[in-house]
Amino acid sequence: MEAIILQVLNGLDKGSAYALIALGLTLIFGTLGVVNFAHGALFMLGAFIAVTLRRVLNLSFETIDETRTDFLGNPMAVDTPYVEYWFGPEMGSAIIDWSVPIAVLLAIPIMALIGVAMERGLIKHFYKRPHADQILVTFGLAIVLQEIIKAFYGANPIPTPAPQAFVGSFDFGALIGFDPFTIMYPYWRLVYFAFSMVIIGAVFAFLRFTTFGMVVRAGMADRETVGLLGIDIDRRFVIMFAIAAIVAGLAGVMYTPILSPNYHIGMEFLVLSFVVVVVGGMGSLPGAVAAGFLLGILQSFASMSQIIEIIPGINQVIIYLVAVIVLLTRPRGLMGRKGVMEE
Amino acid sequence: MSKGNFTRRNMLKTGVATGAALAVPTIFTGQVWADGHTGFTNAPGPDSVTLGFNVPQTGAYADEGADELRAFQLAVQHLNGEGDGGMMNTFSSDALDGTGILGRRVEYVTGDTQTASDAARSSARSMIERDGAIMISGGSSSGVAVAVQSLCQDAGIIFMAGLTHANDTTGKDMRANGFRHFFNTEMTGRALAPILEGLYGTDRKVYHLTADYNWGWSQERSIRAYTEGMGWETVNNVLTPVGAGDFSSYLTPVANSGADVLILNHYGGDMVNSLTQAVQFGLRDMQANGKNFEIVVPLFSRLMARGAGSAIANIHGSTNWHWSLQDEGSQAFTRSFGTEYGFPPSQAAHTCYVQTLLYADAVVRGGSFNPCSVDEALADFEFDGMGNGPTLYRADDHQCFKDVLVVRGKENPENEYDLLEIVEVTPRDAVTYPPDHPDFVEGQLGACNPGA
Numbered sequence: 001m002e003a004i005i006l007q008v009l010n011g012l013d014k015g016s017a018y019a020l021i022a023l024g025l026t027l028i029f030g031t032l033g034v035v036n037f038a039h040g041a042l043f044m045l046g047a048f049i050a051v052t053l054r055r056v057l058n059l060s061f062e063t064i065d066e067t068r069t070d071f072l073g074n075p076m077a078v079d080t081p082y083v084e085y086w087f088g089p090e091m092g093s094a095i096i097d098w099s100v101p102i103a104v105l106l107a108i109p110i111m112a113l114i115g116v117a118m119e120r121g122l123i124k125h126f127y128k129r130p131h132a133d134q135i136l137v138t139f140g141l142a143i144v145l146q147e148i149i150k151a152f153y154g155a156n157p158i159p160t161p162a163p164q165a166f167v168g169s170f171d172f173g174a175l176i177g178f179d180p181f182t183i184m185y186p187y188w189r190l191v192y193f194a195f196s197m198v199i200i201g202a203v204f205a206f207l208r209f210t211t212f213g214m215v216v217r218a219g220m221a222d223r224e225t226v227g228l229l230g231i232d233i234d235r236r237f238v239i240m241f242a243i244a245a246i247v248a249g250l251a252g253v254m255y256t257p258i259l260s261p262n263y264h265i266g267m268e269f270l271v272l273s274f275v276v277v278v279v280g281g282m283g284s285l286p287g288a289v290a291a292g293f294l295l296g297i298l299q300s301f302a303s304m305s306q307i308i309e310i311i312p313g314i315n316q317v318i319i320y321l322v323a324v325i326v327l328l329t330r331p332r333g334l335m336g337r338k339g340v341m342e343e
Numbered sequence: 344m345s346k347g348n349f350t351r352r353n354m355l356k357t358g359v360a361t362g363a364a365l366a367v368p369t370i371f372t373g374q375v376w377a378d379g380h381t382g383f384t385n386a387p388g389p390d391s392v393t394l395g396f397n398v399p400q401t402g403a404y405a406d407e408g409a410d411e412l413r414a415f416q417l418a419v420q421h422l423n424g425e426g427d428g429g430m431m432n433t434f435s436s437d438a439l440d441g442t443g444i445l446g447r448r449v450e451y452v453t454g455d456t457q458t459a460s461d462a463a464r465s466s467a468r469s470m471i472e473r474d475g476a477i478m479i480s481g482g483s484s485s486g487v488a489v490a491v492q493s494l495c496q497d498a499g500i501i502f503m504a505g506l507t508h509a510n511d512t513t514g515k516d517m518r519a520n521g522f523r524h525f526f527n528t529e530m531t532g533r534a535l536a537p538i539l540e541g542l543y544g545t546d547r548k549v550y551h552l553t554a555d556y557n558w559g560w561s562q563e564r565s566i567r568a569y570t571e572g573m574g575w576e577t578v579n580n581v582l583t584p585v586g587a588g589d590f591s592s593y594l595t596p597v598a599n600s601g602a603d604v605l606i607l608n609h610y611g612g613d614m615v616n617s618l619t620q621a622v623q624f625g626l627r628d629m630q631a632n633g634k635n636f637e638i639v640v641p642l643f644s645r646l647m648a649r650g651a652g653s654a655i656a657n658i659h660g661s662t663n664w665h666w667s668l669q670d671e672g673s674q675a676f677t678r679s680f681g682t683e684y685g686f687p688p689s690q691a692a693h694t695c696y697v698q699t700l701l702y703a704d705a706v707v708r709g710g711s712f713n714p715c716s717v718d719e720a721l722a723d724f725e726f727d728g729m730g731n732g733p734t735l736y737r738a739d740d741h742q743c744f745k746d747v748l749v750v751r752g753k754e755n756p757e758n759e760y761d762l763l764e765i766v767e768v769t770p771r772d773a774v775t776y777p778p779d780h781p782d783f784v785e786g787q788l789g790a791c792n793p794g795a
Contacts, residue, residue, distance in 0.1 A: 002598075003599055006598075007592065009595075010592050010595055014592075070758070070760075071666060071667075071687045071760050071761075072677070072678055154405075154409075155401045155409075156409070156612070156650075157612050157650065161652065167623070169623065169625030181629060182599065184598065186620075188623070189591070258589065258620075259588050259616065260612075260650070304596055305581045308581065308582075
């Protein structure tokens with residue numbers, strides 16, 4: 001039982017990342033009708049905002065400590081970060097320690113700018129082009145962004161730890177009446193799950209309860225009619241692109257302590273997220289979120305040794321297998337709307 | 344009318360002879376003659392010789408690959424008489440004199456293996472066919488090493504393996520044209536097991552997570568044989584895909600499996616992720632079967648330790664070499680590398696540097712670039728001054744035998760390089776196995792292939 005609960009927690013955790021990326025993908029597809037293969041790159045850029053901030057906060061000046069020697073036997077150069085010098089050792093190290101949560105605040109305006117630049121600079125020219133053209137150009141953009149990150153940060157994963165306060169595991173078992181220490185789950189993964197729920201809730205609330213969201217939803221249903229009412233729907237759609245970029249970016253920032261960022265992390269998530277969107281139903285926001293969590297949980301269970309022993313390799317193909325079954329039995333996906341992708 | 348000697352027959356004879364005489368210099372300086380005369384692939388010209396360094400510049404082992412490349416570049420500098428000479432000054436053989444190899448300046452080309460056998464073979468083939476590389480070195484994955492070694496055997500090129508730790512490289516898949524300086528999983532088992540027994544006793548239950556490829560299987564088989572030999576029970580072995588990234592689904596069943604030891608048969612970025620995540624999941628704080636839960640990483644490296652950060656504290660494993668070794672050769676290399684790049688070399692860098700010098704030395708001692716001459720020069724070659732004490736390149740399997748280090752992650756490292764401490768230097772005799780060991784006996788070196 002403990003193992004099952006742990007795998008559910010794992011699935012929710014993985015599913016959070018899938019759902020956040022799939023949510024943005026669906027928002028862009030639903031509003032702009034664009035299949036954005038560069039969306040995974042936005043997740044990667046978010047992760048590298050966290051990496052960059054940590055590097056900036058760690059910028060140091062060097063002093064020589066004559067009492068110690070380095071690996072070559074020379075007097076040791078000791079690095080002191082400027083933030084520790086300016087704010088004092090305790091405050092300075094706390095700022096560095098909390099670099100990932102701080103990066104969340106930084107990522108919001110940066111990702112919004114990146115999103116608007118991407119939409120105005122490139123994607124708007126492809127609205128009336130076939131989906132195949134959109135896929136090609138956005139995939140090309142993803143590769144360019146990936147190579148730029150590789151050129152600046154190298155090919156190796158860059159560890160970006162969570163604040164010390166969130167290092168370690170929470171005794172989840174004791175909370176729900178099991179023996180102590182039987183179900184331990186890392187604090188930061190719980191934080192990630194909670195964070196993703198807040199973001200998903202905020203996006204849904206924004207679309208459901210604001211006038212802006214109402215207009216966007218109307219535009220998603222019938223863009224021309226909304227335009228005839230004198231509403232500048234294009235401007236709103238640009239803002240939706242920026243929101244989708246922010247969601248992907250924040251998902252990337254917060255994921256860095258779970259998986260050290262590297263230049264191809266976005267591509268790894270993108271492929272899975274597209275499967276999530278297709279399974280959930282193209283254009284369906286609740287479908288994207290539900291399918292994200294569903295596939296995350298299924299993938300976790302498929303990685304259990306008891307399952308792998310019965311069906312070797314199932315952990316590698318489970319997501320695609322589910323996609324095939326869903327598409328065969330329900331071509332619109334689990335919660336897809338009639339007419340979307342069928343015109 | 345006089346009858347002249349200049350007949351049509353004589354004119355034809357003279358023409359053929361003159362033509363042949365005029366053609367001789369062209370043939371003699373051309374590649375066709377060189378291959379025909381010397382009888383081996385990519386025979387170098389009189390001025391330079393090209394070596395091919397095939398390393399992972401992308402993928403899970405990119406960290407090692409970058410360090411390997413630095414070491415290769417340093418070795419080339421030293422061979423060409425630039426820099427401080429590094430280990431050439433401490434090497435027991437004095438054949439190398441800083442004038443290149445057999446008077447030819449050393450040049451090199453590089454390739455990206457992408458940590459994938461197909462990409463590695465394609466890159467090695469390009470270096471051999473397009474760039475004329477006469478020796479290929481590098482690696483950082485046993486799957487890649489085995490694939491490239493086989494290609495080099497067929498092409499008539501020497502392969503001086505870089506970082507490859509699976510038994511198969513000099514076991515089942517050994518080749519006459521291939522040589523390995525790095526240790527292997529059998530040696531890890533022999534060196535590590537007695538230390539683990541001393542630390543954790545003989546009554547333990549083990550859960551293995553194993554990288555699902557050539558090296559992972561070899562590592563699991565060897566460490567399992569030695570831990571079971573001392574009484575440890577294997578509870579489970581789960582194969583994980585290379586580059587999985589998030590290992591949480593594989594780690595969560597460990598806590599309730601009845602195991603009290605987790606052995607991570609992972610390397611590079613995979614080990615960084617699996618170890619970090621194992622610590623995040625609280626495995627190190629756990630108690631099982633009335634004992635503290637322990638994690639072991641059989642193949643350790645400083646680069647991995649750096650990636651895993653504080654998670655490495657008190658984790659034990661084995662390593663081929665460490666910059667803190669105090670012998671003259673190790674210190675010379677560390678000084679040379681550290682001065683050039685500003686940080687100490689990794690074990691991957693060390694093995695690649697040593698392999699390059701050993702190749703050059705074998706060519707000079709044998710007096711030829713012919714792979715069969717190199718083969719002969721390295722067979723049962725005994726040397727010293729390259730770290731790890733006296734070393735033997737065994738003729739039976741082209742495997743080096745030398746001391747193996749058991750290391751432990753430091754709890755309070757003084758700086759970012761001071762991450763591992765040497766717990767034990769296991770002497771060469773203790774890690775030497777017979778050529779007919781069951782894990783190795785299947786292999787056949789065959790004959791050296793000079794190619795062309």
